[in-house]
Amino acid sequence: MTSVGDSKILGAIAALxxxxxxxxxxxxxxxxxxxxxxxxxxxxxxxxxxxxxLQQRNPFPFTVPLPPPTRxxxxxTYAKSESKVSPPVHCRRCPDYAPEGGVWNxxxxxxxxxxxxxxxxxxxxxxxxxxxxxxxxxNSGQLLLANDPFCQEVLGLYRWRLEEGRxxxxxxxxxxxxxxxxxxxxxxxxxxxxxPSMEAAITDRWPKPxxxx
Numbered sequence: 559m560t561s562v563g564d565s566k567i568l569g570a571i572a573a574l575x576x577x578x579x580x581x582x583x584x585x586x587x588x589x590x591x592x593x594x595x596x597x598x599x600x601x602x603x604x605x606x607x608x609x610x611x612l613q614q615r616n617p618f619p620f621t622v623p624l625p626p627p628t629r630x631x632x633x634x635t636y637a638k639s640e641s642k643v644s645p646p647v648h649c650r651r652c653p654d655y656a657p658e659g660g661v662w663n664x665x666x667x668x669x670x671x672x673x674x675x676x677x678x679x680x681x682x683x684x685x686x687x688x689x690x691x692x693x694x695x696x697n698s699g700q701l702l703l704a705n706d707p708f709c710q711e712v713l714g715l716y717r718w719r720l721e722e723g724r725x726x727x728x729x730x731x732x733x734x735x736x737x738x739x740x741x742x743x744x745x746x747x748x749x750x751x752x753x754p755s756m757e758a759a760i761t762d763r764w765p766k767p768x769x770x771x
Contacts, residue, residue, distance in 0.1 A: 608681065609663060609674050617670060617684050620710035625669030630688045632701070632718065636664045636725050636748035637769030654682070654708040655738040657745060661769035664725075664748050671703065673742075676769065682708055688718075701727065709734035716743070723750045 617624060642659030660677035666686060674681040684706035690699040703714035714732030718725065724747040729740040751770035753762075 608679050609676070612672050612674055612681050612683065613665070613667075615672075615683060617705040618707070619685075620705045620707070621713065622685065622704045624685055624705070625687060627668040629668055630666065630686075631690065631696075631720070632666045632686075632688055632725065633668060634666060635751040635770070636666075637751055637767045638662050638664075638746045638748050639768050640746070652680075653738055654680070654735040655742045657738070657742045662742070663769055664743075682706055697721070700730075703732070703734075703739075706734060706739070709739070714739060716740075723752075723754060724748065725750065 639661050640657050640659045642657075658675060658678060658680075660675065663672075663674045663676070665672045669685055669687070670683060671686045672681070672683040685704045687702040687704070688699060690696055698717065698719035701716040701718045703716070706712065706714075712732070712734045714734055715730040716732065717728045717730060720726075726747050727744045729744050732740040734740070749767035749770070751767065753764055755764075
């Protein structure tokens, strides 16, 4: 028997079927499928710039084909600051996506999501698919996450909205990492690292959120 959560995800897949199911196989082969997100055990040997290193990696199509490299309304870099004051506990088997204190970065780029915790060096990546609400509000819709190496066969479904330089996510269904991925992505708004205007972009004078340097 199909659960309510499974029905929601299946419904989202049906709504995004054109984007997911009709993609040519060549699209999947065009990406570098050999790169994947490092595990926690790799954090001890972080590259000089692990956030930059993560940008050079691409997802592996564990569950669905990779989307074509097409810009979406959500594309950009975002940041949030978790206010936990206790230092992270060093462990080899820490829960993935645990919202540890410090700055987190999220980058959405042409169907690829990348997430990074600056304090511990934990990071992951995967595919995302976006749909937009019809009607007067075009700054909201649904977001489907897939191909995450930490939960390879799991799909995560969210509602998103953009409001005044913030990306707000609300989970519909996402069991990834004992639901810690959903907790991490939704407990705080993600602040945009994009300048609010052309003048701000040229002068570089605007209140950048922490983590946007």
